[in-house]
Amino acid sequence: MWEKRYQIGIVQIDQQHKQLFGAVENLLKALNTAPWDKAQAKKAVDYLKSFIVIHFGTEEIIQQEMGFAEAEIHREMHRKLIDRLHQLELDLIRSSYDIIPARRLANTLASWLMYHVIREDRKMAAAGEE
Numbered sequence: 001m002w003e004k005r006y007q008i009g010i011v012q013i014d015q016q017h018k019q020l021f022g023a024v025e026n027l028l029k030a031l032n033t034a035p036w037d038k039a040q041a042k043k044a045v046d047y048l049k050s051f052i053v054i055h056f057g058t059e060e061i062i063q064q065e066m067g068f069a070e071a072e073i074h075r076e077m078h079r080k081l082i083d084r085l086h087q088l089e090l091d092l093i094r095s096s097y098d099i100i101p102a103r104r105l106a107n108t109l110a111s112w113l114m115y116h117v118i119r120e121d122r123k124m125a126a127a128g129e130e
């Protein structure tokens with residue numbers, strides 16, 4: 001899922017993005033493998049949840065250090081995604097890990113990530129070059 005176009009040029013962040021895209025890919029793989037394996041899906045979701053928090057923390061620290069002008073706005077975007085993920089996970093738990101809310105969570109996260117990395121995270125690398 002990770003492609004060269006997602007590279008922003010900050011090594012630590014690019015590595016984490018690769019890891020994050022890889023984890024989303026694992027969840028998508030679980031969704032496309034019959035029979036539906038709830039345990040595998042739960043493992044993938046739990047990993048994603050914890051790694052996203054670590055990753056957002058890393059980005060926010062780097063932004064702080066470089067004095068990135070949009071750090072506050074960026075932090076707010078991260079916070080909103082965490083809220084959204086929390087909601088989607090609640091739906092998942094309430095349905096006892098049904099495949100439909102699992103698919104919704106994976107798709108939401110995949111499209112958010114692709115958009116966010118290209119549109120927002122890249123601004124951070126550009127600011128570092130100024």
Ligand SMILES: [Fe+2]
Nearest residue numbers: 059116120121
């Ligand atoms: Fe970000």
